[in-house]
Amino acid sequence: MSTRVAIAYHSGYGHTARQAQAVASGAASVPGVSAALCDVAVLDAPLWETLADAEAIIFGTPTHMGSQSAVFQAFAEASGPVWARQGWRDKLAAGFTTSAGVSGDKLNTLSSLAVFAAQHGMHWVSLGLAPGWLYSSTGDVEDLNRLGGFLGAMAQAPSDAGPAEAPAGADLRTAEHLGRRVAQVAVQLRHGRLVGAA
């Protein structure tokens, strides 16, 4: 059976959905891993079943007023019965967010997702990339992690650009990296670090 990674996300206008698709594609690129995209705007039984079956859940939300969207928060609060039985305990977790501002207070959103995961007893996986772009004078806007986060994957989308145009390619590649990293850690957790090593 494959190692299952679920991407539990909300997107109002489609930007975070593109980021979620990139996370899923990164996760699914790891041999033996399957990725499931779960829109948390629909709180139905298949959603909870997919999340219960996953070894890792990667949470994603647009940044709204400096934190997660109300729709994502409704999902978080609806996970109360899962929390009560610690149903996600010891699963892996990670997070991503899109906002219009270059900062946009995205770090606060990722912190909030990490606290949510910790309340569920999950293990948080960081982004694991050095900061790019303006971090050094030789950086480039096409660098991975151009927005310089550590806790999770950040993306920026101008508020007047549609989801076909934004987030930028560098942010989508950063999201792919996060999905791949979480999937690799999930495989390691399942089979041990030595499996697949030369």
Ligand SMILES: Cc1cc2nc3c(=O)[nH]c(=O)nc-3n(C[C@H](O)[C@H](O)[C@H](O)COP(=O)(O)O)c2cc1C
């Ligand atoms: C209610 C609301 C609050 C927002 N708050 C912020 C914010 O705090 N910081 C920011 O940079 N962008 C903010 N934005 C812009 C969104 O984060 C941005 O448009 C994002 O791309 C939306 O993602 P989506 O297309 O997945 O819905 C806000 C948008 C809305 C609708």
